[in-house]
Amino acid sequence: MQHYFSSNFRLGVLGGGQLGRMLLAETQKLDIYTVILDASEDAPCARICNEFHQGDLLDFDTVYNFGKNVDLLTIEIENVNIEALDKLESEGIPVYPKPSNLRIIQNKAQQKKFYQQYNIPTADFMHYAYLEELKHSYQNSIIDFPFVWKSARFGYDGNGVKVVKDYSDLENLPEGECIAEQLVPFKNELAVIVARNKKGQVKTYPVVEMEFHPEANQVEYVICPARIDDTVAKKAREVALKVADAFDFVGLLAVEMFQTQDDQILVNEVAPRTHNSGHYSIEASYTNQFEQHVRSILDLPLGDTASKVAGIMVNLVGAEGHTGPVLYENIEEIMSIDGVTPHLYGKKITKPFRKMGHVTIVHENVDKARAIAQQVKETVKVISK
Numbered sequence: 001m002q003h004y005f006s007s008n009f010r011l012g013v014l015g016g017g018q019l020g021r022m023l024l025a026e027t028q029k030l031d032i033y034t035v036i037l038d039a040s041e042d043a044p045c046a047r048i049c050n051e052f053h054q055g056d057l058l059d060f061d062t063v064y065n066f067g068k069n070v071d072l073l074t075i076e077i078e079n080v081n082i083e084a085l086d087k088l089e090s091e092g093i094p095v096y097p098k099p100s101n102l103r104i105i106q107n108k109a110q111q112k113k114f115y116q117q118y119n120i121p122t123a124d125f126m127h128y129a130y131l132e133e134l135k136h137s138y139q140n141s142i143i144d145f146p147f148v149w150k151s152a153r154f155g156y157d158g159n160g161v162k163v164v165k166d167y168s169d170l171e172n173l174p175e176g177e178c179i180a181e182q183l184v185p186f187k188n189e190l191a192v193i194v195a196r197n198k199k200g201q202v203k204t205y206p207v208v209e210m211e212f213h214p215e216a217n218q219v220e221y222v223i224c225p226a227r228i229d230d231t232v233a234k235k236a237r238e239v240a241l242k243v244a245d246a247f248d249f250v251g252l253l254a255v256e257m258f259q260t261q262d263d264q265i266l267v268n269e270v271a272p273r274t275h276n277s278g279h280y281s282i283e284a285s286y287t288n289q290f291e292q293h294v295r296s297i298l299d300l301p302l303g304d305t306a307s308k309v310a311g312i313m314v315n316l317v318g319a320e321g322h323t324g325p326v327l328y329e330n331i332e333e334i335m336s337i338d339g340v341t342p343h344l345y346g347k348k349i350t351k352p353f354r355k356m357g358h359v360t361i362v363h364e365n366v367d368k369a370r371a372i373a374q375q376v377k378e379t380v381k382v383i384s385k
Contacts (some may be wrong), residue, residue, distance in 0.1 A: 004298055006031045012070030014057050015077035016045035018345035019274050023076060024048055026291040037066045044346040060084045067093055074297050078106055078272055079154055096297040097251040097272040105272050109152045109179050115267055118246040122267045125181040131173055134180055143180055152177035161217060184266060186258035190226055191277035192240035194253045195292045198299040204240055205305045207233045208277050221373055222313040224280050232263050239265045252293045283341050283360040284311025310366035312373040316357040316382050318350035324384030326350040334376050339363050356382050
């Protein structure tokens with residue numbers, strides 16, 4: 001039996017952003033010595049982990065040398081050097097999620113092909129090695145507008161995704177490997193977080209519903225439980241489990257999905273880590289997603305994923321036209337409302353649409369919680385001094 005608690009065990013985390021910061025709250029509860037690697041000396045985790053190393057997550061030597069000095073390695077961002085993880089794994093360092101999973105998930109084209117291979121429902125798509133191929137495809141009437149363009153690598157928070165409506169949209173896209181995906185006229189965007197440990201014990205969180213910002217293509221609200229029919233929720237959880245099983249996944253997997261007009265479930269994409277769609281769980285669930293991540297990678301018994309109350313998360317993002325030292329305007333006002341908890345990520349500089357924090361709203365009634373969330377959204381402004 002491995003002793004993780006109050007011991008010499010060293011948990012390594014690649015990435016020191018806000019997800020790492022919230023993970024640290026859980027490793028501190030359990031007194032697990034946690035070592036972080038991040039490129040920025042001002043990373044949200046830098047001052048509060050047991051040990052911090054500054055370095056490039058995509059550099060082979062940096063990741064390999066970091067990983068050699070920990071007992072188990074995990075991630076809070078998927079854009080990391082996979083070759084280094086392969087070598088560490090071959091040398092007996094446990095890496096969760098597995099490098100083989102990350103290799104597929106890192107590349108959206110590979111991810112989509114994986115879904116096809118395992119009969120996981122997903123929108124139709126075409127894969128292009130470079131942008132010129134996509135343009136030729138249109139010129140030869142193989143593909144037609146509108147469609148969704150996605151960069152195969154390094155997209156996040158709405159970056160690397162664009163709805164292409166005409167040729168001028170096509171002209172302005174960056175070069176490089178991409179997919180063109182059928183535009184799905186959906187009723188809802190849903191997500192299910194699946195936790196799975198090495199023993200194969202698996203649990204799903206309730207289905208959440210995501211409301212997006214129209215310009216930034218970022219999640220504005222996450223609503224739990226999703227306001228959908230029970231049969232649709234059951235189907236979404238089944239599809240999410242199918243994805244986790246196909247990957248033979250260890251850790252936490254966030255599965256983002258579309259609910260189509262005729263109530264089919266299509267997988268959009270997955271994140272192999274704790275996720276924005278699970279932040280509500282810190283206040284609303286019996287076991288929050290960050291604690292569950294620790295439990296799953298250490299092969300501990302998984303916690304109860306049920307919600308105590310309805311939970312809604314509002315993202316706090318930098319206001320347009322503001323770059324500089326951050327000021328949270330009217331935050332005291334929302335703190336006077338029952339059931340409202342702000343989480344600030346420790347980022348000192350705000351930029352337009354940069355994720356600076358989130359606010360959780362809990363209430364017995366999901367519609368009441370949604371109304372308070374709207375009030376929170378309209379009250380707090382993330383501006384620069």
